[in-house]
């Protein structure tokens with residue numbers, strides 16, 4: 001197979017190449033190709049690659065595998081597309097793959113070294129060669145000189161995982177890009193080609209694990225008929241280095257197993273899960289394991305039987321044994337807790353530190369509430385030294401304007417990854433030995449993510465899980481160059497626009513540490529006035545606590561004292577409004593409307609100022625984008641322009657509705673100089 005793919009006669013390759021061209025061009029403009037467009041090079045970059053004249057080689061020690069076949073095919077596809085001609089049989093510049101180098105670990109690590117007449121790709125495994133291939137193409141797509149490449153790369157996190165909140169009926173919970181990409185109805189017999197393009201996209205950014213179904217799981221996904229479907233996907237994705245996981249409903253032994261209980265300490269329940277695991281492994285030998293949401297938002301769990309999270313997780317861990325991993329989510333809260341939702345997960349989990357089995361991972365959201373535009377890091381990070389903790393981020397923008405608002409999320413994840421937990425490590429250091437999960441933003445829309453710029457969030461997630469030290473700027477730059485245009489004038493304008501976009505959303509939605517003010521249920525648009533929902537912790541007014549005297553949530557000693565869950569140095573810094581960064585002020589403190597801010601403004605004036613700057617930033621994004629028309633195909637340019645018009649309207653909606661509400665509470669005039677509402 002492998003020989004065929006790279007030794008095919010020139011004429012055959014050329015014909016195939018020409019046949020490919022028109023569809024590639026069409027696809028480039030509807031966003032389907034994501035960052036893997038391999039747009040033809042121009043100028044000096046093209047001349048360099050032409051002079052290098054690449055041809056693909058591999059050494060005889062490299063095992064013949066589907067993965068190396070994919071790497072070679074990808075190289076040929078990418079290089080030919082960037083050269084705008086098929087590779088020549090007699091090319092001089094060898095791209096030499098050595099995929100079984102014993103000096104390199106088999107975890108996907110690779111090295112790329114350029115020389116006058118060769119680029120050497122060394123890896124300890126064929127998967128490392130695939131990752132190296134994508135890295136090489138990424139560099140070339142940005143115009144790099146193949147001869148001067150010098151990259152050594154190793155994945156920082158072993159588990160780099162997407163969590164799909166896709167339901168088996170095709171609806172995606174919190175999905176804004178159409179229906180689910182998984183066609184359970186027709187599997188296993190029919191598998192959409194899109195499943196391969198999906199795997200390619202994931203492999204290109206190092207994603208190596210996928211939980212295919214919603215954490216609010218249907219038990220029947222564990223039935224034999226679904227295992228067969230999942231096995232087809234697992235087979236298709238295996239060569240791309242992707243392991244499949246299933247979200248498991250904790251009550252499955254009752255729901256589909258005919259048992260009277262799902263008590264994790266009941267021997268019949270344990271036997272049921274063991275048999276279920278055996279059944280799955282018979283069909284999918286490298287099945288990753290179970291992802292579990294238990295005793296949260298009404299989902300069943302071990303506490304229904306008076307057992308702990310550790311009892312529940314360990315029971316499943318025993319069923320999987322050494323074959324797989326239980327990923328147990330720490331996103332738990334219930335209406336019966338009357339203190340502070342912020343404090344619940346820590347209170348339930350930290351006392352269990354050291355009690356989880358070795359093949360259990362506890363997956364913790366970046367913040368203690370729920371994927372808000374800005375949250376301080378979750379206090380569980382660093383507080384469970386004897387438990388494997390993994391970071392959960394949300395790629396789909398549930399609370400950041402869905403797919404219509406432009407918000408590049410790398411700065412948000414960078415903020416949390418770099419946060420010092422006060423326990424002697426940053427969040428990235430705590431989670432790197434384990435992994436990072438991202439709630440996927442994919443859907444059936446032609447452009448996968450609902451908008452062109454939301455593709456950048458999928459991309460950024462993978463890149464950061466591979467290397468959490470990458471800067472948002474680097475990621476934005478490489479994504480934009482591959483996706484739109486590598487012209488420096490384009491990048492110099494679009495990258496700052498992307499980098500400021502999330503801060504703009506924070507400012508026009510929830511400035512100064514405000515949170516959870518979105519419309520109930522759908523989470524789109526402002527609703528700070530909602531106060532009458534049955535569950536107190538779902539009311540926006542539970543979070544802002546505004547009245548005539550002030551605004552904000554007191555989480556210090558005089559309030560709920562949730563702050564005490566942070567390491568002492570961090571808690572001390574945030575205990576005093578004066579030493580609290582204004583971005584967290586109303587998250588931890590309740591202050592008067594006249595509270596003096598570092599800017600010299602009062603809290604009220606500062607709040608108004610932040611809303612205005614959020615709106616102004618969106619207008620500036622729209623202006624920048626308008627000037628970038630020469631660099632982007634008309635179709636994608638228009639699509640982004642239209643979304644920015646929606647965002648400009650809705651930023652004003654957020655600002656004006658929020659300010660009108662705060663004014664109804666505090667009875668104050670807008671500070672002089674505030675623009676009139678739209």
Ligand code: GCU
Pocket residue numbers: 173174215216293331370398
């Ligand atoms: C949020 C989201 C839910 C989701 C939940 C979770 O609350 O709105 O749709 O199920 O998070 O992470 O489990």
